[in-house]
Amino acid sequence: MLKSSANIKKHWETLCQEGKPEALQALFDHFHDDLYAYTTRLLNSSSLAKDAIQNTFADLWQYRNRLAQETVVKAYLFRATRNHAIKLLRKNRPTVNLEDIAQQLHFEPEELYLEEASLLQKQKITAILNTLSPRQREILYLKFYDNLDYQEIAQVLEINYQSVVNHAHKAIQRLRNNKELRFF
Numbered sequence: 694m695l696k697s698s699a700n701i702k703k704h705w706e707t708l709c710q711e712g713k714p715e716a717l718q719a720l721f722d723h724f725h726d727d728l729y730a731y732t733t734r735l736l737n738s739s740s741l742a743k744d745a746i747q748n749t750f751a752d753l754w755q756y757r758n759r760l761a762q763e764t765v766v767k768a769y770l771f772r773a774t775r776n777h778a779i780k781l782l783r784k785n786r787p788t789v790n791l792e793d794i795a796q797q798l799h800f801e802p803e804e805l806y807l808e809e810a811s812l813l814q815k816q817k818i819t820a821i822l823n824t825l826s827p828r829q830r831e832i833l834y835l836k837f838y839d840n841l842d843y844q845e846i847a848q849v850l851e852i853n854y855q856s857v858v859n860h861a862h863k864a865i866q867r868l869r870n871n872k873e874l875r876f877f
Contacts, residue, residue, distance in 0.1 A: 709760045830864075
């Protein structure tokens with residue numbers, strides 16, 4: 694498992710420059726769980742999520758000599774995997790649009806990292822989170838579950854940085870203004 698961003702960068706550069714399979718494997722091992730959790734939520738399918746991740750890493754290997762060495766690796770991998778997920782959805786349902794995909798990203802009570810909250814409290818929080826717009830949910834998920842910064846989220850979603858900040862701000866404001874959350 695890669696511990697630091699320096700190691701991630703080193704493996705990325707090794708993949709780009711030398712094409713070593715060990716570098717690809719190290720990147721896969723490091724990012725797989727986060728990519729899988731995110732993609733499973735988008736696709737609502739474990740097998741399609743695995744396919745999207747496999748396609749992403751197959752492309753990395755195939756095009757390793759063309760990859761930009763100066764890139765934010767985590768954001769690049771999330772964006773590439775998201776794009777493969779969209780392709781898989783469109784292959785299975787040709788009329789699917791991006792809003793439909795973002796709509797599938799829901800929070801579940803079991804996934805909230807609240808140590809002292811009861812199940813009822815978690816369910817209330819989950820219900821409130823699920824009232825946010827699909828884009829706001831996706832941004833908050835990437836921000837707080839996958840620890841991406843706003844610039845990386847903008848790259849993953851292929852939208853303007855300021856749009857990410859605005860969506861996050863509106864979502865957080867909406868959560869702060871919710872009367873049911875004031876007791877937590």
